[in-house]
Amino acid sequence: MIPPKQDFPDRNGQELTGAQILWEVLVREGVEVCFGYPGGCIMPMYDALPEYPVHHVLVRHEQGASHMADGYARAAGGVGVCIATSGPGATNLVTGLATAMLDSIPIVAITGQVPSHLIGSDAFQETDITGVCLPVTKHTYLVDKPEDIVKTLREAFYIARSGRPGPVLYDVTKDAQLKKCVFKWDDSPIVLPGYRPDYSTIDSELKEAVELIQAAKRPIIFAGHGIIKAEATSALLEFVRRTDIPVACTLLGLGGFPATHDRNLGMMGMHGETWVNKAIQESDLIIALGMRFDDRVTGNLKNYAKKAKKIHVELDPAEINKNVHVDVPIVGDVKQVLARLIDHVRPVERPEWIAFIDGLKGDSAVRDIKNMPDGGKLFAAHVIHDLYRFTEGKALVVSDVGQHQMWEAQYYKHDYPRKLITSGGLGTMGFALPAAMGAKFAKPDEEVWVVVGDGGVQMTACELSTCAQEKLAIKVAIINNGYLGMVRQWQEFFHGGRYVATPMLSPDFVKLAEAHGLTGIRVDKRQDVEAAVRKAQQTEGTVVIDFRVEQFDAVYPMVPAGADLHDMIERPIAHGTDHNPIFETAED
């Protein structure tokens, strides 16, 4: 946990090393915790750390540092900071930066660089990390003079958090850290002539949008990540209250609109419920808020929502007409746009459209796995549903990537923003454990659960040791099916059931936890789920639960990649009361 803030002397106007100036700026930017790993070219910065009230978390692999900074930023709504040395330290951050880039997460990643006179000489641990990171960051800096640090590092934070947020790589040479100069703090507004994030919207576009909304008979709202990032949840609630328009969420939009709200349809797209996708295909107006029409959301673009006019509210102009051609683009902050729309739309009710969507549900309740008998087996979706019940839907859940991620999205109902953290855009396996650790630092009072597969957890399981060292209390639910489940599912559906390179041997996760001085629990029966969750909640420190779930389970419904959105593989119906055919035929 982050120790309480201590005072530190005001050194403004004194001669300091570049390393000290780095920390002076970080502290003034409000940084309380950072995640990193020392090494040759960043050692001066580490040497100065004890002088400053910043808690440093020593990770076990730099990828973990970047994901922790990411998880911290997502949970806190601020900027996450990670630190690494040059060369391999810096390149190990890249996956985390790319993850943050695709999900628009503000991170400042500080890397040491070889002394400036050695740059370009293939010096020991030299990598052109600004070059490497160019396409996976919002901006990069290479700083070789202590005099430049205050200006550029402030800019780095400003760029990371403003506009459409994103990661900024800040590469600073070793000599710039060692050399001294007079530290002069400057808190004047940052002026970057080529960077002017613009939130203002255009009246004519708003007017067109209002007209479309008034005229629509079958409108639907898409709530994306932008709702959460713009803190527009209450504005959206008010907009829905006035317009009675149902809401479908993207994966990253989950929690932006309460899951249990009766106008919330749930998640759309590849693993959205069939009636949600059918409602989209039948709609006459899509109001897309802070989302980017990712291919996992649209399916085949040729037959996507052909009857619908489209309003696209988005902060980033480069997203307009990228995947889907829209009728009314509104570039701006989604919260402000909603506030202005609320003023202009007439209150209406839409009983016919709502009833129509209800009609689309058909037998889906029967197909809903939480209504299916378990037949004495442990199904992943049941574990997630139980976790939802026993945490009363209040946990901050960090999911990894794969089947469990989709089950989490389907069965853990998030009623509040920033309660689900997941790598949506890049789909980075290994993200969950370190990201949850970062989130726990941001929200120490929240119950933080990791939902992760046996594959993903092994990618970054070394960070369990960091959990132990930091005495961090997170709860890790491993959905262990002995396979790379999502790939196995695709092999089952699309590759003739040839399970190439997907069966996976795992260590004994209980022993693994215990080897780290943590608590481990194994569960292989449904009736033991509650006790395990309760025990995890009551146990201090990090707890790892190894849920041994059915191996041949699949995530339904599913739009096969490239298929039309309404063309879904549905979950088979259970016949009889005590068994489910798909689960019967797929014995291991």
Place this chain on the structure above:
Amino acid sequence: MSQQSTKRTFVVYVEDKPGVLNRVASLFRRRNFNIDSLNVGQTNEPGVSRMTVVCDADEDKARRIEANLYKLVNCLYVDDITDKASVDRVLALVKVNVVADKRAEVLQMGEVFKARAVDVSPESLVLEVSGTPDKVQNLVKLLEPYGIAELVQTGVISMTRGSKARELGPPTLTARSA
């Protein structure tokens, strides 16, 4: 999105800093926007470079290119001058294999294109020609039968006609929302 893809010309003002050309080139590569030609040079304003970028794009793609360029922190101003009246020029140097008896003929041909001989040797001469890409292309075609030893040409540089200078204001409405 069944729009016509055409050659489009963008004038891009960027900060004159190390690595900025790389950022622009990387953006085009990453977004799969194919560059026909790219020219960069200093301007009359200290610290500001000007690029002329020609690439194939339909209207939607052009707006996205513009919007993506604006996402670069060092990009100051983008002007899609495709549909504006503009002066477009390339410069070429052509080394032609000619011995004395054909020299006059080649020089005469060059004159039609307002090309200048900038180097003459017993077996070759170098012509300098500038003009629209078409014009330069035509001269090169005519010279081919004589044997071209070496050819170098710049990409297009463009400037809009009339007195209006560029404005370094905020992005235009079209860039913000296509």
